Amino acid sequence: MLFILFFVAILTVFFLRQNHRKNEPFHPPPGPKGLPFIGNLHQFDASKPHVYFTELGKIHGPIFSLRFGSKQVVVVQSAKLAKEVLQTQDRNFCGRPSMVGIQKLSYNGLDIAFAPYGEYQKKIKKISVVHLFSSKRVESFAPIREEEVSRMIEKISFLSSTSQIINLSDLLSSFARSNICRVAFGKRYKDDEGSSSKFDSLIREAEALFTSLFISDYFPYFGWLDKLTGQFSRLEKTCKDLDDFYEEIINDHLEPNKSNSEREDIVDVLLQLMKDRSLELTLDHVKAVLMIIFIAGADTSSAMVIWTMTELMKNPHSMKKVQDELREAIQNKVSINNNDLVKLEYFKAVVKETFRLQPATPLLVVHETIRKSTIEGYDILPKTLVYVNAWAIGRDPNSWKEPENFMPERFLGSSIDFKGNDFELIPFGAGRRICPGMNLGVASYELALANLLYYFDWELPSGLRKEDIDIDPLPGITMHKKNPLCLLAKKTNIYNYMIS
Template sequence: MAIFSSLQTSLLSLFPLIILMYFFRIKWISFNSKNKKNLPPSPWKLPIIGNFHQLGSSPNRSLQVLSQKYGPIMLLHFGSVPTLIASSAEAARDIMKVHDLSFSSRPSLTIPNILLYGSKDIGFAPYGEYWRQLKSIVVVHLLSKPRVRSFRQVREKEISHMIGVLQENCGSLVDMGSLLVSHTNNIVCRVTIGRAYDGLKLVDLLSKFINMLSVFSVGSYIPWLSWVDRLSGLEGNAKKVAKEFDEFLEDVIEEHLKKRGAGDANEGQDLVDILLDVQRDNTIDFDFSKDTLKAVILDIFAAGTDTIFTSLQWTISELIKHPRVMKTLQQEVTEIAKGRSMIMEEELEKSQYLKAVIKESLRLHPPAPLLLPRKSTQDVKLNGYDIPTGTQVIINAWAIGRDPVTWDDPEEFMPERFLNNSIEYNGLNFEWLPFGAGRRGCPGIQFTMVLVELALANLVYKFDFTLPHGIKNEELDMTEKIGITLRMKSSLMVIPSPRL
């Protein structure tokens, strides 16, 4: 009894403390319930690496499969970086239109920082005054309609050259992929630096640059393991490529400055000339340094060359695989040409089926299957979910283009689906995002599409293409090679024959 009495006395003496602790516990539970985030659904993850093991060799396809289980808005963790994956038109619209400002920045990534002078380009620069001023300069001075039209002769001359190469090799096996790379590289070089360059050397350097942008950097997602990038040689290789390109660009700029010193700067201005003029006449509060100029040139080389040639190769491959579509397109361009040796740019507006063919190809094979990652700059409520500040955002444009909710028979190549709708390249149709949308949408659409349309129209007008070694059209290898852009794994090999 004495023990019980002592225990009772002790409990009574502790009663106020127990009540106080209970009160704080209730408050803590209440506080947590009010502040608990309603995060999007997530697949299970592993320690340290998070969900990286679930991406596989084709992240666009793997993420599509995951979205079918977890929904069009899901949260993955790449290392220590929470990453929102959007896989529907509705989710893309919310991110790139409704909350565009909140999702307009970029994450800081190791390799782009090395290759692009601290990400001073348009593609990877974080959102802010620097990026806004730079985009304004590029859109107004480099990619406006008048500027794009001014390079018409360059495009037509290079297309005539490509046609000539094919005519010389009619009946023989031609590496169409390599020819399209050379063609695109020549145009981008002449428009950007005023002349064709050592083709193989520059193509090789561009290939290294683009491949390096596609390589996974451990330090970007698991900062405390950043030493792995140094130990593996990744950072060293990136710095080597950056140094090679920097030396090339230094020579280009020096060549242009000498030309200006000789008094012929206004003769046949290219994009480097224009950028040097902008730099010299800078009337805005903007630090247009040499590194900024180089970063912009790199954007034009990398994005322009890769986007154009991959789009052309995929489209020609789809046409070969679908003879009915090829025949319909050839009938259209033949009627437009009216017997002339070549289709000119002003005639492209009449080519409605041509435009539909290209749009359908871009639906199935968007140049960037996973749009460049964005980063939220503030807390956002997205479709009922809480998206915290600092969340990385990836939009699966490849999956959106094949979404059966939006598209009938989404895996089928049917250009006719684009003949009776208003879908255009203006970034207002979120079920079709080959060039993104919103503030971070691609500013070079006009430059890209006039070149793709002109080249494709003339190629199918002048030639028929068959596959080598008795391969049937439907057996054409369309295997993807995923990177920052979506390429065909195997270069397109064809045997051209004249139509006219």
């Protein structure tokens, strides 16, 4: 009986598709030929998807389509098409797919990033913009940022006094985690040696699961394979452990005798909103928002600092220029804050140039079409996955001169910014799905970077040349440098003067 029902269902889908093809001419974007059933999955390079898509673009043009199992995929990679997707037709393209890992980790789409587009999503996004990451809130977190940066600088200073090679990637990662934990729930959750705590490994596992391949997503009839491979139980276990962890944080905050912390953290704000009943928030909503803050908020800033230091080490002329500017502008100040950086033109240009060449999330976060749309005469069906390749757009020779070269000078006197209005530079996306944590992320990134450049001169370990520094990425939503950046730090006179 089950077999007959299955057979009838397949036939119905087949005839509906035939009908659709006969009645409406369908003109999809061009793309590589795939195999029956699996589509283009066998050709896909999951280790560097942004590079793989860029290469395909050279053959098929700035918009092309692929098929991953049962999912239609469209990739766009020019400023003009990004504008079409993220601004002109934003309403059609602002959905997010409901994939197995994402659904479970986001408490069935209760968070900001994966809530299906609609009333709830609009409200929670507004809350994030107005209450969680507003400029005022970012300013109120400044003492946390500054304290965490100072801790990092002290560690570097200690390592530099003993001429040890410094693993900057580890240090930055540790800084960013502590910073976001204190912003989100008022505690550092790191042991004193800076080694990974249980929470760190849980978040890393959650990050991996967000981008892991679940067979059920692409081959719905073969979901049972995810059980066999252990993917489902891995997901269940991580979600359960994280849920316990969030429960503990929330209970701490609900404790009537909770000592009044110096400033409101994000859990405080969410619990207050829950009490006010301005939106029907439950504890699951709070946990889902915490989850996305940890996934989206910690690693992005630290990855950006590492990419900037990598580019500066490879381009000593730019390194000298940015250090000279910083040291001249911030003479003899005991500590640097974000306000000191506002007028530093070259520093700001270095930041933009790194966003252009090494955007932390090179494919943004995958979008999904809500309804049938047409772009440049090509038809795109509802529920198509859409990748906007910000990495390729940043290197498009139609938008940039000498696009592969790190040249901050290109931004001097230019009005191009990364805030979502200039589509040739979109490291935070644009439109309805633009990153709400942009101000917070940039503040942490710039403060950590400025301190590293101000207090220390940086050298490569002996025997290494600048050409030896690789720029290979690790796979994942956030693009990290695959091999850690390891350097020697020399304290400058400024540092010695400050601590004397």
